[in-house]
Amino acid sequence: MKRVFISAAVLATIAFAACNSGSQHEANADSSAAVATTPAATVTGDIKTTGAVNTIVDDYLKIKDALANDNDADAAAAGKALAAAVAAADKSGFTPEQQQIFAANEAELKEHGEHISQNTGNIEHQREHFAEMSEDVMELVKTFGGGRTLYKGHCPMYNNNKGADWLTTTSEVKNPYMGAKMLACGSVEELSK
């Protein structure tokens, strides 16, 4: 019964967004309305979905903390957990858009998790995988929601000044790419709720 209600709510939201996009000169107002309603639909609409991605974000944040603390063993353990979470993710409640985004990142996330787990003793290689993993998790969070307030950190110096981002739960900079070398180096901005 609850599922039916939720599905109806999601459908109503989509229908609302679709109807609104009809008229031309209200285009600006429409897109902001769509942006405002979509996250609400994903957060309240699907507990299962949030569950799978929530676990992935949990494990990702553990890797992030471990790398900021220069702890390769903890990063490896969390990497293994993340790969397992990706493999075990229950996709039955995903919307078509969520399915598409998950499929685009699934193999990559799993591989990064596995490689981080296999590279205890080579933290720089773990960080290389973490940089791409961060891009993947960011893409998931954009579509699924992060289940918490998330900030985007940026390290401009990483990878010969090409730079890399990471996700974090605080506005304080604890740089996972530099660790103790330059822990407070970088910038942070609020990403999502």
Added chain:
Amino acid sequence: MRMAKMILLLLLLIVIGIQFIRPARNRQPGPFPADISQVYALPSGVQQLLQQACYDCHSNQTHYPWYASVQPAGWFLQQHVSAGRRDLNFHEFAAYSAKRKQRKLKHMREQLISGRMPPDSYKWLHPEARLTTVQRDSVIRWIDSVLQ
């Protein structure tokens, strides 16, 4: 003395015994509709280089050397092939997501430039995988043309 003989005999039995434990081989019959050549217009030279220097570990069709039949060498070899195929399989390339394709090409480029691939342990017994600078650059140029 009799003790030494017994130990030798036991070792011999073990060496013979493990010859019967053979890992499954990576020899799929093909054709391979998801091969990388179906995704990009590969210059024929580049395609040949990939096949001769990479496909043993990065495809569904490994050409096994004679020592793969001798254990435990065959076990180690099979582990390498499995790990290689998990990370990059040219025969499954078309099935990768757009992002994964791009990243794989980017990583190939990095590995070629750093010299990590093909690995030295492989090149040692596979002279055809020892790419000359010209050959290597032709692959890199092709990757650059795809990633533009």
